[in-house]
Amino acid sequence: MYTYEYPRPALTVDCVIFAWDKASEAIKVMLIERAHEPFANHWAFPGGFVDMDETVDTAAARELEEETGIKNVFMEQLYTFSSVDRDPRGRVVSVAYYALINMQKHPAKAASDAKSVKWFGLSEIPALAFDHQQILDMAYERLKSKVRYQPIGFELLPRKFPLSELQLLYEQILNTKLDKRNFRRKILKTGLLKPLEEFQTRVAHRAARLYTFDDKKYKALTREGFSFEI
Amino acid sequence: MYTYEYPRPALTVDCVIFAWDKASEAIKVMLIERAHEPFANHWAFPGGFVDMDETVDTAAARELEEETGIKNVFMEQLYTFSSVDRDPRGRVVSVAYYALINMQKHPAKAASDAKSVKWFGLSEIPALAFDHQQILDMAYERLKSKVRYQPIGFELLPRKFPLSELQLLYEQILNTKLDKRNFRRKILKTGLLKPLEEFQTRVAHRAARLYTFDDKKYKALTREGFSFEI
DNA sequence: CCAAAAGTGTTGGGACTACACCCATGA
DNA sequence: TCATGGGTGTAGTCCCAACACTTTTGG
Incomplete structure (x- = not known):
């Protein structure tokens, strides 16, 4: 019935990182500026390919640490995005996560393959790579609804x-x-x-x-x- | 940065189908008995591989129709399951969906590659293939919480x-x-x-x-x- | 002493719970 | 006429929203 010769989409994870910025009294999102094509010079969420010997949860945590140095934070699976043309290089399905971190504990730190890392307020989001705007919209909706009935707001505070x-x-x-x-x-x-x-x-x-x-x-x-x- | 030479897990969808059985006044779940290995003779949710030219949503709807004849029903993405050993044939990541249907409108119908199709009450679930018990548990939790704040109960009724x-x-x-x-x-x-x-x-x-x-x-x-x- | 945020109680209205009886129908 | 579920109202309680002033501290 099933066969391993079946064509396979590539599988990635993307991670929306929310933080509370006390100074500006606003929620911020961490973005990294892509150094390479596709979407060079566009901003995107940290993320990358899922290895063959790890779960997507593990991949999300690993990518987050590799690209930003952040680990051991609240992180939850959000949704799997799979538009056929979401990546110009070919078929890539992405499992999105969102994380809540404490900005004091985790200052943004430049990633290896990114030009820069920056925090953005929700009203100042630049043009994002791939379908990352859609991912962000869903992540923020999730945050808004979840914060009402689960005590996750504390994850953002000292x-x-x-x-x-x-x-x-x-x-x-x-x-x-x-x-x-x-x-x-x-x-x-x-x-x-x-x-x-x-x-x-x-x-x-x-x-x-x-x-x-x-x-x-x-x-x-x-x-x-x-x-x-x- | 990214490359297409990266190894890829296989990608499937699985669909948990809930229905309301008026006769027994109980919620039922549709299972199909697998005809082939792995897990031959075990019960499982309908599902299958995601094609290269379709979204996972589309794949879920397609598999549901192919295997049970059911279409145009309420269906929502549940979660992506990715344990490394969840499929004995190798690395398979599965995006699970759940559907709510009306049992009168959609009688269970035998699928091509299944021995049989049957409705099971939640207290009479047999041993399931793969990690499908875990998927079912999460699907039922989702149904329970969602039914309280979204009017999805009606999807199950005539x-x-x-x-x-x-x-x-x-x-x-x-x-x-x-x-x-x-x-x-x-x-x-x-x-x-x-x-x-x-x-x-x-x-x-x-x-x-x-x-x-x-x-x-x-x-x-x-x-x-x-x-x-x- | 002034500015700025911390901290504190009460009241009215709306929503929720608990609860029991009569009604309509077919057998 | 009986058995079965359909349909209805009220009273007490609790929860929630609305609202303003005094306190503490540093500058």
């Missing part, structure tokens, strides 16, 4: 953060304004944030208490099937 | 149905008991169901009013971004 920063992050991702009191009540009621005896420093106003995401508690609650909702 | 059948369907998928009055109120409040001037026939009790899913209304509401919630 380990210790004030509630106001978390709120700002949610406001940026969801593109809405949230009520401060209601937001605090709701987020604290989940019990997923541990208040610390530490405070902001060097701010020209009352220092905010820092919180940290309680991963143990989250795992425990997940096991007994709870629901999170912003 | 065009005209009484509310009690819709409720039964939800109860089976979500594996819970729902309150009749609250369910009716909530589902009618969405405005997505059009009441008809038709009723059940040949039932040994008061005949229930039939309803139909209002697709136009759904599309209109979707455009203006509404949210649906069971």
Whole structure:
């Protein structure tokens, strides 16, 4: 029935990397400028071919590390893109992933075969290579919907953060304004944030208490099937 | 940078087909019994290789039609499975889909290269070929979560149905008991169901009013971004 | 003392849950 | 007339949204 002589598309992975930029209070996406054809001088997501002895998950993590030095971050499969003409060199199917990282921990670092690496705000995305704009659109949609019912926003923040920063992050991702009191009540009621005896420093106003995401508690609650909702 | 001399995994699609079986009041999954090795005599989802001139979406629809005669149904990409040893013949990556169909409209029909085709309840799934049990688990999880916030339950029902059948369907998928009055109120409040001037026939009790899913209304509401919630 | 953000409670309305009886029909 | 599911309303509770002022700190 099946045969190995069947023609095979090439298989790649692409990785959309989101980060929270505290300075500009905006979500950013990491792009690398391609040095070679096709799409030389265009911006694209880090990615590359899947090896014969690795899963696509592994390939995505490997490519991410090779091209940006980033590893051990939240990463999830997004969708498999397969338009016949999405790559001018021939038939290439790509499994897209998205990652959420903390910009302080992972500064952008030039990749070997790229001219440069840069963070872009979602409203300043340049012309992208391949069908990467479509991939980005879907990744952002996924981020928006997932952030509402799974506590993945924390992946974008430093380990210790004030509630106001978390709120700002949610406001940026969801593109809405949230009520401060209601937001605090709701987020604290989940019990997923541990208040610390530490405070902001060097701010020209009352220092905010820092919180940290309680991963143990989250795992425990997940096991007994709870629901999170912003 | 990229090269076409790169080794390529084979690429397939697999399709999990869910249906609502009114007779047994249960969700069923269509499996085909494999005639040939590997996994001869094991049950598996319909699927097959992706051609060089088609998208994976197209391949999934094509394989579904070729192997079961079913076409023009709700079908969505689920996940891409890529364990290195998932196929004993070598490296095969598979993009899984799930479909929701109406069992009356699409009776199971024997496929060319299968010994037989059968519907199985979720509690009577036999040993499956490849990693298809894992695929099924993920597909069912997706169905369960999606049915709560997108009106996809209707894809499983005939065009005209009484509310009690819709409720039964939800109860089976979500594996819970729902309150009749609250369910009716909530589902009618969405405005997505059009009441008809038709009723059940040949039932040994008061005949229930039939309803139909209002697709136009759904599309209109979707455009203006509404949210649906069971 | 001023500017800037931190932090805090209450109230009204809408939504959800729980719950029980009569109705229509065919056998 | 009986058995079976169809169909309906209400009351109590909880959750959510809306809203403004005082506190703390550094400059």
